[in-house]
Amino acid sequence: MNSQSGEPPTMETATTRRGFMEWFSWALLGLGSVAMAIPILGFFLGPILKPRADEWVDFGPLTDFPQNSTRLVDVLNPLRGANDGMTGKVAAYVRRIEGETFQIFSTHCTHLGCPVSWFKESGLYMCPCHGGVYYEDGGHASGPPPRGLYEFEHRVEKDRLMVKLGHLPTLQDPGSAHVSGKNS
Amino acid sequence: MKQAIGKLLWWFEERLELRTSLWTVMRHPIPRDLRTQVGWLYVFGSTAMTLLVLQIVTGIGLGMVYVPSAGEAYESLEHINYNVELGWMLRAIHNWSANGMVVLVVVHMTQVFLMGAYKYPRELTWMIGVVLFLLTLGMAFTGQVLRWDADSYWGLGVGVAMVGRIPYIGPELVELMLGGPTVGADTLSRFFALHVFVMPGLLFASLTVHLYLVVRKGISEPPKPDDLVDPETYVEKYEEKLKTGDPFFPDVFLRDAAFIGLTLLVIVGMSAILGPDGPGAPPDPTLLAVEPLPDWYFLPAFAVLALSPPSLETGIILIAPVIIVAIMFLFPVFAGKGQRSPRRRPVAVLIVIGCFLSYCVLWQLGVQEPWSPHMTAWSGVPVPTHMIKGRSPKELQGAAILQEKTCRNCHALDGQGGQRGPDLTVVATRLTRDQLIRQVVQGGGNMPAYGKELNRFEVEALVSFLETLKPEGYASAEASVVTDRAD
Ligand code: FES
Numbered sequence: 001m002n003s004q005s006g007e008p009p010t011m012e013t014a015t016t017r018r019g020f021m022e023w024f025s026w027a028l029l030g031l032g033s034v035a036m037a038i039p040i041l042g043f044f045l046g047p048i049l050k051p052r053a054d055e056w057v058d059f060g061p062l063t064d065f066p067q068n069s070t071r072l073v074d075v076l077n078p079l080r081g082a083n084d085g086m087t088g089k090v091a092a093y094v095r096r097i098e099g100e101t102f103q104i105f106s107t108h109c110t111h112l113g114c115p116v117s118w119f120k121e122s123g124l125y126m127c128p129c130h131g132g133v134y135y136e137d138g139g140h141a142s143g144p145p146p147r148g149l150y151e152f153e154h155r156v157e158k159d160r161l162m163v164k165l166g167h168l169p170t171l172q173d174p175g176s177a178h179v180s181g182k183n184s
Numbered sequence: 185m186k187q188a189i190g191k192l193l194w195w196f197e198e199r200l201e202l203r204t205s206l207w208t209v210m211r212h213p214i215p216r217d218l219r220t221q222v223g224w225l226y227v228f229g230s231t232a233m234t235l236l237v238l239q240i241v242t243g244i245g246l247g248m249v250y251v252p253s254a255g256e257a258y259e260s261l262e263h264i265n266y267n268v269e270l271g272w273m274l275r276a277i278h279n280w281s282a283n284g285m286v287v288l289v290v291v292h293m294t295q296v297f298l299m300g301a302y303k304y305p306r307e308l309t310w311m312i313g314v315v316l317f318l319l320t321l322g323m324a325f326t327g328q329v330l331r332w333d334a335d336s337y338w339g340l341g342v343g344v345a346m347v348g349r350i351p352y353i354g355p356e357l358v359e360l361m362l363g364g365p366t367v368g369a370d371t372l373s374r375f376f377a378l379h380v381f382v383m384p385g386l387l388f389a390s391l392t393v394h395l396y397l398v399v400r401k402g403i404s405e406p407p408k409p410d411d412l413v414d415p416e417t418y419v420e421k422y423e424e425k426l427k428t429g430d431p432f433f434p435d436v437f438l439r440d441a442a443f444i445g446l447t448l449l450v451i452v453g454m455s456a457i458l459g460p461d462g463p464g465a466p467p468d469p470t471l472l473a474v475e476p477l478p479d480w481y482f483l484p485a486f487a488v489l490a491l492s493p494p495s496l497e498t499g500i501i502l503i504a505p506v507i508i509v510a511i512m513f514l515f516p517v518f519a520g521k522g523q524r525s526p527r528r529r530p531v532a533v534l535i536v537i538g539c540f541l542s543y544c545v546l547w548q549l550g551v552q553e554p555w556s557p558h559m560t561a562w563s564g565v566p567v568p569t570h571m572i573k574g575r576s577p578k579e580l581q582g583a584a585i586l587q588e589k590t591c592r593n594c595h596a597l598d599g600q601g602g603q604r605g606p607d608l609t610v611v612a613t614r615l616t617r618d619q620l621i622r623q624v625v626q627g628g629g630n631m632p633a634y635g636k637e638l639n640r641f642e643v644e645a646l647v648s649f650l651e652t653l654k655p656e657g658y659a660s661a662e663a664s665v666v667t668d669r670a671d
Contacts, residue, residue, distance in 0.1 A: 047359040047370075054365075074470040083369035085255025087337065090366075091470035107472055112489060113341035115472040117559060122590040123637040128475040129342075130490035131555040131594075131604050133632050141632035143555070144494050167365030168341070170348030173355035 052079050054152075054166035054176045059104075062159050065096040070118055070136065072107075079166035092152060092163060093118055093125075095136065102161065104177070105138050106150035106169045113170075116149070125149065151177035213429030214436045215405035215422075222406045223436070225299070227443040228292035229398075234444045235285040236387065238451075239323075242278040243380070250330070252376035254369040254467075257332035261463045276455035282327060284451055286481050289320050294536060300524030301404035303413045307516035309397040312390050314513045319387045321481075326379035328479050332372060333463035338476035340367050349498045367469075402426065407524035415521065475559070483550030484543050490555045554603035557593040561601040568598045575652060582649025585642050589634065597653075605631055612654040616661045620647045 042049060055078035065071065073094050080088030093105040105125075109116050114129035124141060125134040132143035139148045150169035153176040155162050164176040197203060218226060249268055251260035264271035293313060296302055302310035325343075329336050340362070347361055348354045363370030405425055430436055465474050478486050492500045526533050558565075567583045575583070586592065586608075594604035601607075606614075615623065624643055627633035638646065654660065 045360070047362070047364050048356045051359065052365050072470075072472070077366055077368075079365050081254075081364070081369045083253045083255050085253070085258075085369075086466060086468045087254045087366075087368050087371075089468060089470050091472065107469070108341060108345075111345070113345035114338055114476055115474060117472050119562075119590045119593075121562070121588050122634065124590065124632055126557045126559065126590075126593060128556055128559055129486075131557060131630075133557070135632065136636075141627070142630045144490065144492075144497065146494055146497070168344055168358070168362070168367065170345055170355065170358055172348055173358070 052166070054164050055079065056155075056162045056164050059092075059094060059154075059161040059163050062100075062156065062161060065094055065102070065161065067096055067098050070095040070120060072118065075163075077166060090165065092165065093149075094161065094163075095138075100156045102154050103138060104152040104154050104163050104165075104175075106152065106165075106175050108150065108169055109145060110140075110147050110150060110171065110174075111143070111145040113168075146171065150175035153177045209399055210433040211431040212399055212402070213426040214403050214432050215425045216428050216430060217406045217425075218403070218436060219430065220406075223439055224443075225295050225406075226403065226436075227440045228288050228295060230437075230440040231444050231447050232285055232288040232292055233391065235281045235288065235447070235451075236391070238281045238448075239278065239285065240384065242274050242281065243384075245274050246278055247380060252330070252373055254332070254367075254372045257330070257372055258463055258466050261332065265460060272460050273455060275460035276458065277451060279461045280451045280454045280458070282324060283481075284447060285320055286324055288447075289317050293317060298526045298532065298536060299404065299407050300413070300526075300529065300532075301407075302516040302520075303522075303524055304415045304418055304520045306397070306401050306404060307520050309394060309401060310516050311513055312394045312397065314509070315390045316387065316394060317512075318509065319383055319390065323379060323383050323387070324479065324481065326375045326383065329372070329375040330379055331462050331464075332467050334465035334467055334471065334474040335462070335476050335478075337367060337467035337469065338474065339478060340371065342476070342478075346501050350502060403432075404524075407526070409523075409525040409527045411524065413521050413524055473559070475556075480547070484546035487546040487550040490553070491549070552603070556602070557604050558602040559593060561592040562587055562590040565592055565600045568600070571597060571653065575649070578645050579649045579652055582645035582647065585638070585646045586649060589637065589642075589646075594631075608650065608653055610654050610658070612651050612660050613658050614661055615650075617647060617651055619661070620650050 057075050057078050059073050059075060070093055072091055074089055074091045077084075077088050077090040091107050093107065095103040095105070097103065107115050109127040109129065109132050111127065111130060111132045114127050114132075116125040116127045116132070116134065118125050123136040125138075127133070127143065127145070130144050132145040133141040134145070134149050135141045137148075138151060151174075153164040167173065169175045246264065249260065249264050249271065251257055261275070264275055266272070296310065296313070302313075329340060344358050344362065344367075348358045350357060359365060361371075361374075362368075363374045402422060405422065465471060477483070488500065489497070523529050567587060572580060572583050591608075592601040594602040596603060596607040596609070598609055599607065611620070621643060622628075623631060624638065624646060625633060625635040634643075651660065
């Protein structure tokens with residue numbers, strides 16, 4: 001509009017103005033993109049930005065667990081979501097050695113996560129996938145698993161067995177009884 | 185009337201200009217040599233693409249009824265199977281067509297590889313093809329997750345265990361993969377998003393580039409022995425061939441049409457007869473009496489995981505796939521010139537045969553799972569009667585212990601039972617009494633030690649039964665042969 005009334009802009013002013021416009025446009029685009037990318041990336045990275053720690057779960061009265069025996073206990077996973085349905089359940093093997101000494105094992109094979117079954121007759125856990133076998137105390141007995149069963153931390157509270165669990169244990173992030181566990 | 189239609193068509197043509205665009209593409213010339221029998225080898229790509237379209241159509245149908253929520257997915261699959269009109273059929277078609285797609289993509293790649301069609305100037309076409317292959321497998325795996333049954337739940341567990349082995353960032357990647365600390369609603373939803381939005385989008389984008397390259401660079405002529413590919417002269421020679429070529433549509437397409445038709449018939453037939461796949465047992469983490477298996481095309485990988493030595497395993501899981509994909513992807517860069525004919529490329533032929541043979545052998549092993557205990561053998565497979573006839577009470581007690589202590593889950597008698605440990609039918613000819621006791625009590629090799637589970641009377645009875653396990657008239661194992669071991 002200015003140029004209508006006055007002189008046409010000289011070459012020099014035109015380039016500086018264009019230079020500024022160019023710079024400004026790119027900067028604006030960059031700024032807008034970054035501002036938009038932050039929440040979107042944040043959303044996608046949500047699960048690791050806001051990790052959830054394992055929680056204590058009531059496994060029932062001590063009288064449920066005879067001395068020197070192992071049994072499978074089903075509970076609701078404390079970390080389950082509202083829509084998880086049956087996948088919100090979790091099972092763990094409880095071995096009462098004696099008194100208040102327990103061992104709580106994950107059902108996931110430490111090889112590749114298949115479900116291990118307990119055979120009280122032979123005192124062994126067997127995995128159906130690649131032949132992993134564990135002893136009663138969770139130690140590795142045979143097959144490809146690189147270590148013994150994952151264990152969860154426990155304590156006895158008012159004559160009830162409390163177990164700390166939630167996340168799916170993996171080699172680098174095992175159950176809560178292993179101090180190295182990130183989530184424990 | 186006719187005139188009016190003609191006018192209308194012309195109105196569109198004036199604006200779309202299809203005669204000079206799409207129609208020329210449809211009519212692009214194909215080398216005449218395809219007229220012979222060999223032309224039948226060129227039908228797999230278009231058929232795989234047709235199945236992709238079929239997957240989209242049936243997938244949309246399933247998407248209208250399937251509920252991608254961990255709490256309801258299983259029921260919604262049963263609802264589709266049993267309540268929705270022809271729902272079972274649509275699930276069956278989606279499944280069998282997916283299987284067909286995996287097969288056809290592999291067959292197509294094999295043909296392209298054997299006929300050297302990936303060489304100059306079609307290297308990029310092959311590379312995009314590798315991407316399409318990986319996306320097809322990705323669709324297969326994510327689709328298997330959406331089936332949301334026990335196999336899918338534990339299959340995710342296996343995936344998690346593998347990803348979790350990646351150094352340093354494994355645990356973080358696991359949480360990203362699951363959408364949280366454990367398998368649940370967020371897991372299913374993100375696999376749903378991958379299967380329904382992300383991967384099909386990538387598939388279509390890659391397929392577009394693939395097709396663009398196929399049309400621009402032309403369909404490769406069937407290779408002739410000693411007709412070498414030389415980037416200097418190839419294009420000129422190829423263009424010369426095209427001068428006498430046949431138009432793709434409809435001439436060359438007729439074979440594609442026939443094979444596509446046949447494939448569709450086979451898939452409809454299989455779907456009607458075999459029905460949909462699953463869902464199997466519900467995805468309940470507390471039901472442990474399941475034996476998770478991947479879909480058939482991943483069985484060889486499953487076998488590799490059972491057979492690889494523990495010390496190399498993490499390497500095999502994490503590094504081998506990267507190397508394999510890199511080799512597949514970069515292959516044409518290193519072998520993009522020269523001979524195309526399989527008659528002059530024995531190594532290429534051997535590679536293909538080697539790959540297929542090892543795939544089949546591993547697949548067979550994956551089906552038999554000789555490394556897995558048979559979880560029900562101890563209670564379901566009795567001791568053969570001829571082995572207990574005429575035995576003393578102590579020996580009979582031993583036979584009972586053999587069953588009761590789940591030995592049969594790993595050990596067969598007369599070929600019945602687990603294959604994990606050696607068949608015990610003639611064990612007495614191999615091991616002496618002392619060795620038997622030692623093996624039972626201390627274990628060794630793949631065998632756990634049973635010392636704590638059996639008292640000495642039980643060991644005694646078990647071993648006296650094992651000592652009877654030899655063919656009539658055969659001697660027992662000689663103690664002297666292995667005295668150094670029985671110290
Ligand atoms: S997952 Fe248990 S042995 Fe492989």
